Amino acid sequence: MVVALNNVNHALEAIPNAYQTALAQYDRAVQHLDIDDNVIEYMRWPRREFTVNFPVRRDDGRVEMFTGYRVHHSTVLGPSKGGIRYSLDVTLDEVRALAMWMTWKCALVQLPYGGAKGGVLVDPKSMSQAELERLTRRYASELIPLMSPHADIPAPDMGTNPQMMAWIMDTYSMTVGYSVPAVVTGKPVNVGGSLGRNEATGRGVIVCMVEALKRQGYTDKENIRIVIQGFGNVGSHAAAYAHDLGYKVTAVSDVNGGIHNPNGLDIPAVRKYYAENRMLKDFPGADNVTNAELLVLPCDVLVPAAMEGQITRNNAPNIKAKMIVEGANGPTTPEADDILDDRGIYLVPDILANAGGVIVSYFEWVQDLQAFFWDEEEVYRQLQRILLRSYDTTANMAEKHGVTMRMAAQMSAIERVGKALMTRGFYP
Numbered sequence: 001m002v003v004a005l006n007n008v009n010h011a012l013e014a015i016p017n018a019y020q021t022a023l024a025q026y027d028r029a030v031q032h033l034d035i036d037d038n039v040i041e042y043m044r045w046p047r048r049e050f051t052v053n054f055p056v057r058r059d060d061g062r063v064e065m066f067t068g069y070r071v072h073h074s075t076v077l078g079p080s081k082g083g084i085r086y087s088l089d090v091t092l093d094e095v096r097a098l099a100m101w102m103t104w105k106c107a108l109v110q111l112p113y114g115g116a117k118g119g120v121l122v123d124p125k126s127m128s129q130a131e132l133e134r135l136t137r138r139y140a141s142e143l144i145p146l147m148s149p150h151a152d153i154p155a156p157d158m159g160t161n162p163q164m165m166a167w168i169m170d171t172y173s174m175t176v177g178y179s180v181p182a183v184v185t186g187k188p189v190n191v192g193g194s195l196g197r198n199e200a201t202g203r204g205v206i207v208c209m210v211e212a213l214k215r216q217g218y219t220d221k222e223n224i225r226i227v228i229q230g231f232g233n234v235g236s237h238a239a240a241y242a243h244d245l246g247y248k249v250t251a252v253s254d255v256n257g258g259i260h261n262p263n264g265l266d267i268p269a270v271r272k273y274y275a276e277n278r279m280l281k282d283f284p285g286a287d288n289v290t291n292a293e294l295l296v297l298p299c300d301v302l303v304p305a306a307m308e309g310q311i312t313r314n315n316a317p318n319i320k321a322k323m324i325v326e327g328a329n330g331p332t333t334p335e336a337d338d339i340l341d342d343r344g345i346y347l348v349p350d351i352l353a354n355a356g357g358v359i360v361s362y363f364e365w366v367q368d369l370q371a372f373f374w375d376e377e378e379v380y381r382q383l384q385r386i387l388l389r390s391y392d393t394t395a396n397m398a399e400k401h402g403v404t405m406r407m408a409a410q411m412s413a414i415e416r417v418g419k420a421l422m423t424r425g426f427y428p
């Protein structure tokens with residue numbers, strides 16, 4: 001018996017519309033570029049949008065309907081690439097925005113990919129492991145007409161993890177009749193995943209932060225205080241790598257709030273506490289803070305690594321960080337960007353700062369296609385090389401045009417896709 005359509009969208013008012021943010025950023029960036037108007041209009045649109053409603057049997061025998069999306073924003077530079085998000089806040093507009101940002105991110109760091117994103121309206125914490133497996137496999141089978149190592153390659157995002165990527169790889173492989181590890185990235189290493197993929201996004205955020213601090217003339221790393229919103233894949237690995245390098249991480253948070261110690265948190269101990277208690281609250285030797293308080297704490301670097309629409313015109317005037325390094329996709333609205341810029345707060349934009357994840361996903365895909373695997377040292381060396389090259393491209397563009405790093409990153413990326421589109425021509 002089908003009992004409910006699980007598409008409750010409980011927090012829509014609270015979060016600014018991500019697609020409006022993505023389009024506003026695009027419209028601003030193209031004003032600085034000399035690109036044909038037809039090309040500008042073409043790149044503004046998602047290429048394909050797929051909506052699917054599908055049943056999942058719960059452990060108690062009920063069948064519940066779920067809604068999922070997959071959007072391919074662009075395939076101009078190669079197969080579309082982008083994560084899959086499980087959250088009750090997923091909307092088609094959010095997925096469109098995330099797909100568009102993937103196009104620009106892949107283009108900025110010069111990967112041979114277009115941009116995509118997927119999402120399912122579900123709270124993964126409300127499901128058993130067996131239910132999550134059935135949901136993931138059914139969603140994956142619905143995506144099979146779109147997905148392949150040469151057409152569209154998913155990866156993890158908020159609410160999804162390597163085990164789910166293994167189920168996607170297995171579902172696809174069982175359908176075609178042979179193993180195809182390159183169809184999805186972010187898999188566990190024992191089924192064709194890459195060493196370093198789990199850590200890649202958080203590590204890349206810190207690689208960009210270190211470069212930004214160096215370029216901005218900060219040398220004294222023990223005195224740099226870092227505040228991180230989000231303690232999932234991106235936030236926890238960013239915190240761990242920053243701590244390993246000798247920086248002071250003074251506050252971290254998850255969806256239920258955070259903890260703060262102005263003298264620095266013992267991040268390995270915080271990770272252990274979080275693994276045991278599934279919460280940060282009441283960590284010994286730190287004060288509890290709300291997410292709203294955390295974003296305006298005194299610090300040198302703020303790393304939003306949770307979700308989009310967190311830094312808005314309401315809190316941007318009160319942010320005390322000297323620098324923001326965006327771990328999340330789209331955490332800052334365009335109005336907030338202007339306020340931060342006016343206040344002289346330096347911002348390393350998402351499509352550069354969190355590109356480490358898709359860069360190592362690309363390495364994973366290359367390794368799977370070649371059936372030849374690299375050691376961790378090689379992964380991190382190549383990751384650093386590509387990130388620093390992309391940082392340099394962005395900083396040069398910013399300097400040449402007298403624009404912010406966000407604008408420069410978007411301009412470099414849009415220009416690359418636009419030129420490729422002009423070379424390919426409009427079909428037919």
Ligand code: NAD
Nearest residue numbers: 157158159201230231232233234254255306307328329357
């Ligand atoms: P995750 O699900 O592993 O972790 C998300 C974290 O954010 C959790 O700690 C969660 O509790 C917290 N959170 C969720 N909603 C929140 C809210 N309203 N306020 C404060 N905290 C909240 O997800 P992730 O993979 O770490 O992704 C985080 C962000 O980074 C997303 O914007 C994602 O698109 C982006 N990103 C992820 C990757 C990747 O490789 N995983 C790559 C690039 C960008």
